[in-house]
Each structure stands twice: as structure tokens, then as C-alpha cells.
Amino acid sequence: MPLTRLPEKKRAKVVEITGGAHLRDKLMGMGVYAGRELLKLSCIGLRGPVVVKTGRSVVAIGYGMAGKITVEAL
Amino acid sequence: MIKRIYLAGNPNVGKSVVFSRLTGVHVVSSNYPGTTVEISRGSLQYGDRDIEVVDLPGTYSLEPTSGAEETAVSLLNELPKEEIAVVNVLDSTNLERNLSLTLQLIEKGFPVVVCLNMCDDAGHRGIYIDSDKLSSLLSVPVISTCAVTGAGIKLLMSTIQEARPVSRPRLSHGERWLELGKLIEQVQSLEHRHHTLRELLEDASVRPWTGLLMAAAAVFVSFKMVRFIGETIIIRITDPFFMEIYRPLLEKLTAGIKEGGFWFHLLIGDLINGGIDFKQSLGLLTTAPYIEIGMVLPYVIAFYFILSLLEDIGYLPRLAILLDNLMHPLGLHGYAVIPILLGFGCNVPGILSTRVLESKRERLIAATIISIGVPCVPLQAMIVGLLGRFGGLYVGGVYLVLFSLVIILGLMLNRLMRGNSPEFLLEIPPYRIPPLYLLGRKLYFRVKGFLLEAMPVVLLGVFFINILMYFKVFDAVTGLFAPLVVNLFGLPKDAIVALAVGFLRKDVAVGLLAPLNLNIKQLFIASTLLAVSFPCVATFFVLLKELGLKALLKSTLLMIGISILVGTLLNFVILR
Numbered sequence: 001m002p003l004t005r006l007p008e009k010k011r012a013k014v015v016e017i018t019g020g021a022h023l024r025d026k027l028m029g030m031g032v033y034a035g036r037e038l039l040k041l042s043c044i045g046l047r048g049p050v051v052v053k054t055g056r057s058v059v060a061i062g063y064g065m066a067g068k069i070t071v072e073a074l
Numbered sequence: 075m076i077k078r079i080y081l082a083g084n085p086n087v088g089k090s091v092v093f094s095r096l097t098g099v100h101v102v103s104s105n106y107p108g109t110t111v112e113i114s115r116g117s118l119q120y121g122d123r124d125i126e127v128v129d130l131p132g133t134y135s136l137e138p139t140s141g142a143e144e145t146a147v148s149l150l151n152e153l154p155k156e157e158i159a160v161v162n163v164l165d166s167t168n169l170e171r172n173l174s175l176t177l178q179l180i181e182k183g184f185p186v187v188v189c190l191n192m193c194d195d196a197g198h199r200g201i202y203i204d205s206d207k208l209s210s211l212l213s214v215p216v217i218s219t220c221a222v223t224g225a226g227i228k229l230l231m232s233t234i235q236e237a238r239p240v241s242r243p244r245l246s247h248g249e250r251w252l253e254l255g256k257l258i259e260q261v262q263s264l265e266h267r268h269h270t271l272r273e274l275l276e277d278a279s280v281r282p283w284t285g286l287l288m289a290a291a292a293v294f295v296s297f298k299m300v301r302f303i304g305e306t307i308i309i310r311i312t313d314p315f316f317m318e319i320y321r322p323l324l325e326k327l328t329a330g331i332k333e334g335g336f337w338f339h340l341l342i343g344d345l346i347n348g349g350i351d352f353k354q355s356l357g358l359l360t361t362a363p364y365i366e367i368g369m370v371l372p373y374v375i376a377f378y379f380i381l382s383l384l385e386d387i388g389y390l391p392r393l394a395i396l397l398d399n400l401m402h403p404l405g406l407h408g409y410a411v412i413p414i415l416l417g418f419g420c421n422v423p424g425i426l427s428t429r430v431l432e433s434k435r436e437r438l439i440a441a442t443i444i445s446i447g448v449p450c451v452p453l454q455a456m457i458v459g460l461l462g463r464f465g466g467l468y469v470g471g472v473y474l475v476l477f478s479l480v481i482i483l484g485l486m487l488n489r490l491m492r493g494n495s496p497e498f499l500l501e502i503p504p505y506r507i508p509p510l511y512l513l514g515r516k517l518y519f520r521v522k523g524f525l526l527e528a529m530p531v532v533l534l535g536v537f538f539i540n541i542l543m544y545f546k547v548f549d550a551v552t553g554l555f556a557p558l559v560v561n562l563f564g565l566p567k568d569a570i571v572a573l574a575v576g577f578l579r580k581d582v583a584v585g586l587l588a589p590l591n592l593n594i595k596q597l598f599i600a601s602t603l604l605a606v607s608f609p610c611v612a613t614f615f616v617l618l619k620e621l622g623l624k625a626l627l628k629s630t631l632l633m634i635g636i637s638i639l640v641g642t643l644l645n646f647v648i649l650r
Contacts, residue, residue, distance in 0.1 A: 022139060025135060025137055025139050025247075026134075026139045026140075026499060027499070028135070028247050028251075029134025029135040029139065029174065029175075030134060030171065030499070030501060031170070031171040031174075031251075033247065033248070033251060034248075035248075035251075036251070041277065041280060041281075042277075042280050042281045042282065042285075043282075044282050044285070044395060044396060044398065044399065045282050045399075046399045047399050047402075048282070048395070048396070048398050048399040049395050049398050049399075049408065049498050051280045051395065051502065055168065055170045055171055056167060056168040056169075056170065056171070057168055057171050057501055058276075058280070058501065058502040058504075059499070059500070059501050059502065060280070060391070060394075060395045060398075060408075060498060060499070060500045060501075060502055061497075061498070061499055062398065062407060062497030062498035062499060063399070063497075064497050065497040065498075065499060
């Protein structure tokens with residue numbers, strides 16, 4: 001399922017990041033990549049950003065971008 | 075032989091603080107990614123020679139994905155690798171992600187020294203790093219530092235020359251993260267800590283409801299604090315100084331100069347009811363210093379104190395998340411909140427920091443919004459000073475007009491300009507309690523910067539205005555624009571001078587309105603026009619530098635058009 005649909009406070013594993021290599025590289029640098037576990041901290045309503053915790057970083061990901069990240073709930 | 079030292083690292087790891095420690099050169103640091111928008115250079119004494127030190131913008135990867143990262147990478151490759159050393163600054167509280175760049179630097183053959191910064195904070199969070207082990211695993215020197223207090227900096231300085239290139243196989247991204255996982259297991263131990271109050275607040279501020287509540291509280295308290303601090307300085311310090319010390323002194327000193335003569339007109343201006351009136355006399359020694367020091371400076375201090383506090387605590391990125399979806403219709407994303415907030419201090423740093431935004435389109439929208447709809451502290455202080463006595467409603471009214479303009483302008487530009495806005499992606503820093511000395515220094519440099527920039531312009535401005543007025547040169551100019559200003563905006567002819575001076579400095583311009591005996595409607599229109607119309611000369615040049623001539627001309631035309639429209643609407647429709 002896309003990251004946007006993962007319930008809050010749920011752990012999940014990144015399965016795939018669709019969209020360009022540019023986006024993948026960007027997220028990779030911040031520690032979000034296929035195979036990585038993350039915790040969805042919150043999402044701001046009305047198509048606001050999704051906030052995830054990966055390792056020790058907290059990253060806010062825009063709604064559209066978050067929709068391109070497929071995750072698998074753990 | 076090392077000729078240059080680079081400070082490289084992820085955004086918001088404290089590179090700029092390390093830079094200040096190494097070189098003694100002050101650079102602004104804050105607790106959010108992307109504070110460094112201009113490359114700072116300084117030098118470090120090494121034995122009997124100086125080595126150049128360059129503070130690079132934060133980068134996550136050596137394969138650049140943003141403008142700032144491209145700059146960083148191209149600077150790194152400027153000199154041959156034998157002539158440089160790279161101090162890779164790491165945030166110890168987030169070792170794994172930070173080490174990704176370290177590995178890339180080493181793989182590419184750069185001579186690296188690793189600087190484990192913020193090691194005190196890591197300790198507080200129950201994170202322990204075996205730096206010796208890390209050093210042997212990476213085969214490069216590793217130094218623990220806490221740049222904010224200065225711990226470890228001496229050792230770092232003496233270790234820099236030991237930086238050597240190390241051969242390491244080049245890994246793909248995926249392999250590198252696997253490798254990092256293994257590395258971390260060997261060097262880092264975590265002690266389980268219960269959630270602290272700080273972490274609870276960190277979480278609460280990124281959740282929709284609690285976050286909005288906190289944001290509302292933060293904005294409200296900040297606003298109240300700025301007013302309180304500003305007013306306190308005026309009532310307790312600057313006004314007593316001007317009224318009780320400076321005025322008697324000035325009256326004594328100028329006793330020999332004949333009233334009404336050229337010199338009296340230039341230095342003191344006009345006497346109001348037989349005495350000096352700092353707000354209305356318009357002399358080089360009366361109104362000019364009073365506007366800057368007695369009316370504007372207190373609010374500049376108050377504003378920058380609160381802004382610096384919010385910056386260093388790390389609150390601003392959280393505000394950016396909450397406002398992200400509200401900014402999209404304007405063609406911006408949440409991060410644009412930071413340049414806009416800076417713009418409220420002075421439009422110049424606000425427009426400069428639009429560099430954190432990715433596309434040219436976003437930067438143009440943000441810069442235009444800032445220069446038209448965001449009033450700087452000096453302008454706000456003067457508007458409050460002039461309109462405040464008629465009641466808060468009128469001051470609020472000016473803000474309401476500006477706010478509506480920002481919304482309309484954003485919606486319009488977003489529609490008219492081609493392209494779409496990139497998405498928001500931002501690392502959210504932990505809250506940090508800023509050390510007072512760092513806060514004090516930042517405030518000092520900002521206030522000093524304001525005085526150095528404002529005082530000469532104000533003094534020169536008042537000097538030339540007085541000379542031109544004395545020789546009645548303005549009459550010709552006012553005659554030319556009179557129909558526009560009198561018929562459309564309902565302002566007296568003399569207001570033209572003030573509006574024209576707005577190009578020099580907005581605060582002086584509002585000051586020039588004071589002696590004109592305008593009624594409240596005219597004051598309201600004139601203040602709003604000054605806020606909306608042409609940016610001041612400093613902003614003008616920064617727009618030229620950042621956007622280029624073509625975009626500047628476009629946004630100037632827009633500004634003139636909007637000013638005429640807003641002035642006319644206010645005069646004939648809204649305020650009637």
C-alpha cells in the first residue's frame with residue numbers, strides 16, 4: 001500500500017519507490033529506501049505531509065511524494 | 075601540503091558552528107536544514123601559514139539532487155585532492171544517516187577527518203559511540219566534538235593535517251546502507267531511555283491537532299513578546315534618553331544657530347510649538363537618529379531575539395509541515411514559510427534564503443510575495459508608531475490588506491506561471507536548547523548588521539531631502555505626479571516626497587508622513603502604499619541579483635500596477 005494509506009504509529013517496510021531516479025536518490029540520502037523499516041509518526045490532514053521516523057531521523061515527506069512510496073505494514 | 079579545508083556534512087549538523095570555531099569568523103547558524111545559503115570562507119592559522127576554510131552547504135550525497143548539493147560537490151572538486159582536507163562534520167545523534175556521506179567521501183578518495191559533533195547531545199539521548207573503533211574501521215581519524223561549547227575543537231585542528239586518502243571499494247547505494255548497518259552495530263550502543271518531555275513535545279508538534287494548537291500558541295506568544303520587549307525598550311531606555319538627555323544637549327549645542335537658516339534647517343529642521351519634536355522636525359540630528367534608534371531599533375532587537383530563539387530551538391521546520399498544504403495553492407510548499415518569516419525582519423535575508431527552494435518558479439513566487447506583501451520590521455515599527463494611536467484596528471487593517479494581497483498574488487502567479495511546484499521533503503531536527511552565548515552573538519550580529527546598513531542610508535537620505543526641500547526642488551516633481559496621488563489616492567501633494575523616499579528606506583518614508591497632518595484614512599492609504607509599492611533599494615538589488623533583470627522588471631511592473639490598484643480601491647471603495 002502507499003505510505004499515505006498506512007495508519008499512524010504503524011511500522012512498515014519500504015517495498016518500492018516509484019517515480020524517477022532523482023526522487024529515489026533524494027530519499028536514499030535521507031535514509032528512506034527499499035528494504036528500510038520506518039515508523040509513520042503522523043500525517044497532516046488535507047493532503048499534508050507524512051512524517052516518518054527512519055533510524056534516528058524524522059523526515060517530513062510531501063503528500064504526493066509519499067504516495068509514490070509503497071510500503072508493507074509490519 | 076594542504077591549501078584548503080572543506081567542512082562537509084549533512085544539513086543541520088552544525089558545520090557553521092564548527093566553522094566559526096575554527097576560523098573565528100561569525101556565520102549565522104540555526105536549527106534547521108539549509109541555513110547556509112552563501113558559501114562562507116575564512117582562514118585557519120596553521121603553524122606559520124594560513125589555510126583557507128570553506129563552509130559547504132549541507133549535502134546528503136555526492137550525487138547532487140539539489141542546487142545546494144551541486145554547489146557543494148563542484149567546490150569539493152575545485153582543487154586536486156592532494157591539496158585539500160575534508161572535515162566531515164557528523165551529527166552524533168544520527169550516526170547511520172550521516173555516515174552515508176562519510177563513506178562516499180572516502181570512496182571518492184578525499185582525505186577525510188571525521189568530526190563527531192553534538193556528542194554531548196548524543197550522551198543525553200543515551201547514544202554511545204566508540205570513536206576509536208569507528209576510526210579503525212574507517213581508517214580515518216575520528217574526533218568527538220561539541221562545537222557549541224568548543225570541546226574537541228583544538229584536537230580537531232591538530233588532526234586535520236593527518237587526513238590521508240584511503241582506498242575503499244566503491245559501493246552502490248544499497249550496498250552502502252547494508253555496510254552502514256554493520257558498522258553501526260559495532261560502534262554504537264544505545265541505552266534505552268524513557269520518553270523525555272522533549273521527545274513528547276517533538277512528537278506533539280508534528281501531529282495535526284496538537285501541532286496546530288502549539289503553532290497558534292507559538293505565534294501568539296512570539297507576537298506578544300516582540301511587542302512587549304520593543305515597548306519596554308522604548309519606554310525604559312530610548313525615550314528617556316532622547317527626551318531627557320539628548321534633547322537638552324542638542325538645544326544647548328545649537329543655541330547659536332539661527333532658526334530658519336540653512337544649517338538649522340539641515341541639522342534640526344523645523345521647531346514644532348517652539349521646540350524640537352523628534353517625530354516631526356525632520357533634521358539630520360533630530361528625526362533621523364530618532365527614527366532608527368528610538369522607533370525602529372527596539373523592535374529590531376525584539377524581533378530578532380524571538381526569531382533567533384525559534385530558529386535555534388528548531389521550531390520552524392515544524393511550522394513548515396503544518397502549513398504545507400495551505401501553501402500549495404500559492405505554488406509554494408511548506409518550507410517557504412522560513413524565507414517569508416525571515417522577510418518580516420528584513421526583506422533582504424528573506425529573499426536570499428529563498429535559495430532553499432528548489433525551482434526558479436518557486437523562488438520567483440516567494441521573492442515577489444516577500445517584496446510586496448511582507449513588511450519588514452522597520453516599516454512595521456513605523457506603521458505601529460504612526461497608526462497605533464488611532465487604535466489597533468487600523469494597524470490590523472494594514473496587515474489584513476497585505477495578507478489578502480499575498481494570497482491573491484500567490485494564487486495568480488501559480489496560475490499564470492508555467493510548471494508545477496516540487497514537493498516538500500525535509501528532515502525535521504530535534505529540539506535543542508540553544509546556549510545563551512550563541513543566541514546573544516547571533517542577535518548582536520543581526521542588530522549590528524541592521525545599524526550598519528540603515529544608519530548611513532537614513533542620514534544621507536535625510537541630508538538630501540532637507541537640501542532639496544530647502545531649495546524647493548521637490549515642487550517640480552510633486553507637480554508631475556500630483557494628479558495621480560491627489561485624485562486617485564486622496565493624498566495631499568506633499569505625500570509624494572514620502573512615497574518617493576520609500577525607495578531609499580521605508581521607515582524614513584513613513585517618518586516623512588508624520589509632519590503632514592494627514593487624517594487617519596490618508597495615513598492608512600499612504601502606509602499601505604509604502605508597504606506594497608516599490609521595494610527599498612537594498613531589496614531591489616537583491617532581487618536583481620537573485621532573479622535577474624527580466625524577472626525583476628516583471629515584478630516591478632506588477633508592483634506598480636498593484637500599488638495603483640490598491641491605493642485607488644482603498645480610497646474609493648473600501649474606506650470611502
